[in-house]
Amino acid sequence: MSEQITFTMDGVQIKGKAGQTILEAADEAGVYIPRLCYHPDLAPHGSCRVCTVLVNGKPQAACTQPITEGMIVENETPELKEHRRNLIDMLFIEGNHFCMFCEKSGNCELQAIAYRLGILSPKYPYLFPKKDVDSSHKDIFLDLNRCILCGRCVEASRDVDGKGVFEFVGRSIEKKLAVNAEANLKDTNAAVTDKAADVCPVGTINKKGTAFAIPIGQRLYDTKPIGSEIENHKK
Numbered sequence: 001m002s003e004q005i006t007f008t009m010d011g012v013q014i015k016g017k018a019g020q021t022i023l024e025a026a027d028e029a030g031v032y033i034p035r036l037c038y039h040p041d042l043a044p045h046g047s048c049r050v051c052t053v054l055v056n057g058k059p060q061a062a063c064t065q066p067i068t069e070g071m072i073v074e075n076e077t078p079e080l081k082e083h084r085r086n087l088i089d090m091l092f093i094e095g096n097h098f099c100m101f102c103e104k105s106g107n108c109e110l111q112a113i114a115y116r117l118g119i120l121s122p123k124y125p126y127l128f129p130k131k132d133v134d135s136s137h138k139d140i141f142l143d144l145n146r147c148i149l150c151g152r153c154v155e156a157s158r159d160v161d162g163k164g165v166f167e168f169v170g171r172s173i174e175k176k177l178a179v180n181a182e183a184n185l186k187d188t189n190a191a192v193t194d195k196a197a198d199v200c201p202v203g204t205i206n207k208k209g210t211a212f213a214i215p216i217g218q219r220l221y222d223t224k225p226i227g228s229e230i231e232n233h234k235k
């Protein structure tokens with residue numbers, strides 16, 4: 001049996017198991033910590049920083065930080081909420097996110113977190129970057145206008161599918177997602193059954209012919225805010 005660890009989050013005692021991260025223990029306890037690059041089927045890498053919490057007063061990524069006995073974690077402070085809002089705001093203006101035309105609307109984690117954090121309009125000027133669309137593959141459609149560079153597809157393709165279809169190229173504002181081929185996705189061995197085709201939090205990697213299987217208005221986050229599925233553990 002794994003060793004039990006007790007820590008405090010926002011003044012509430014939480015019991016977790018040795019080896020768990022703060023985010024895993026919080027999820028099990030029904031406490032939602034916002035996250036974007038984290039996916040439960042992939043190794044956490046703490047790159048988006050949306051899940052940043054304060055651990056004994058110091059900022060840490062909740063998805064990678066292990067729990068320890070007696071640690072004091074802060075998750076719902078006004079400063080952390082503002083930090084998360086800023087990150088989400090910047091992701092919106094760095095890409096071209098037109099939710100009303102996006103087939104992922106209602107199932108998009110970026111959109112859902114923005115609503116949850118109360119973001120209704122952009123805080124910074126839009127950059128309107130020029131991004132590519134790749135519809136060359138028979139089953140998968142890529143719209144890089146919406147990519148938030150979370151890395152899930154890169155990790156899933158490399159570590160789960162064993163293919164390495166996706167990779168990041170460039171640095172800083174020039175950083176972008178690329179496919180492992182001279183030209184387009186059709187020239188890779190990507191398949192619609194790949195894990196990489198399932199993990200995108202936004203509307204970048206889409207399976208052709210499935211976009212409106214669930215009508216807008218009835219989708220996951222149309223009916224309940226993101227995080228509700230975790231908070232329901234408490235009930």
Ligand code: SF4
Pocket residue numbers: 146147148149150151152153154177199200201202204205
């Ligand atoms: S395509 Fe999707 S999963 Fe891949 S890096 Fe961009 S947002 Fe993340």
